[in-house]
Amino acid sequence: MNIFDIIGPVMIGPSSSHTAGAVRMGNLARNILGEEPAEAQIVLFNSFSKTGKGHGTDKALVAGILGLSTDDDGIKESFEIARKKGIKADLVFGNTHPEFPPNTAKFILKGKNNSTVVIGSSVGGGRVIIFSINGFNTEFTGEFNTIITIHDDRPGVIARVASFLAEKSINIAQMKVSRESRGKTALMMIEVDEEIPEGLDSALSSINHIQRAMIIKSVLGGV
Amino acid sequence: MNIRTLDEIITEAEAQKVSISTIIKIIESKELETSVENLTKKMKEYFQVMKESAQKGIERPISSLSGITGGEGYRLWKASENAISDNVTLKAAARAMAVSNVNASMGRIVASPTAGSCGIIPGVLISVAEKLGKSDDQITDVLFTAGAVGKIIAMNATLAGAEGGCQAECGSAVAMAAAATVELSGGTPRQVGHAVAIALKSLMGLVCDPVAGLVEVPCIKRNGMGAVQAIMAADMALAGIESIIPADEVIKAMGEVGRMMPEQLRETATGGLATTPTGKRIKRELFG
């Protein structure tokens, strides 16, 4: 905690969990998609669904997938911005899910090349947790620069990624693997301390058995 | 340096014969591994955002997104000529509500310490500085003092309404604003400590009970009232009035009171003003 966590951040109101946290979640979903979305369906759950409109959560979620930051004046007009860019954004209210935390949203995003389904929650003070990506369990806060790979569950893949990163002097802060079932597809999430160099995702994707690699820049700073 | 109490900061400032903000800037620059100039520059930018939000809200009535509040800062500002309270106090309250109005309208603010309590520090400091003829640089400096007080509260109690009720949000903001005001007015570090204690004591036990869960009722007017209390706490401390209970003990007590508070009164909107007949009606009308 530093002084700018107390005086600060600069943010768009009214609430760090319902506005700033929602923007951040949208930012992460966009980064996971890895390109400008063309179509987005966002499903709000539980308390997000009940009180989200009064807090502007719907606008904040859309602003997030547009890539706006938590202190951007455009958040309020995110629906108009999306329309102008030709992005179809569809918000779905009215859902409850007993196992999801209170402020949860599900993003179903389609871009030119990729599509993704991301589920996450705003957990207070603008902090968020992404707990599902394309059906894989994750636990991912966006506070670190993160590398995510989707790969065939084969021996040696993880070791190859680790040694690849070591060669580039990238230090792994945390690493988690989850998989559909043995021998099928797995998702690996690697949080690192350093800035991740451009093009690392395509370099990683060329490693045998890696289907896709994504680089997700930290969304901290802002809130 | 591993400072955890306000008393340590005050003692250090007295020993070095400097202000609290001077000490804090040096500590923070070490922690963040950056220069004091860089820190000051960033804080000054934050203060510009504070000023913009206060100005926006007094120039014209600003409605909240939900439509249940709006224009409070503007209305009080306009009433300043015929008001009963003196000009600085009234302007501080008007500006505090103006910033809160901007927050509720999805405008840009500085969380200080939170979004719900974002009006108090700007409202007080802009208005006090206006009266004392202080510059933006001088206000920027005392924002470090406010921040230090907030940090000590965060370490020893909490700044979150969900954890400690509104005493933790608006109460802390009032204490922080009072501290900054004392330093801006040339008070001693010891007096800063007394202002913090006096301010926090006056808001001890304040619950968090937002109608319909929105940061509007009672939050906006609480920011206005909080600004007034901050100024009076500063005046008391500057007059040489001392808090019998030291600030660090008051802070711990506030945290303890927060932990004793039932969940219904900690931001869940299930008690207090939120469950009055009118509060419930507003919620029904907004969310069904």
Ligand code: SF4
């Ligand atoms: S009542 Fe609750 S939401 Fe409103 S300002 Fe106080 S702590 Fe924040």
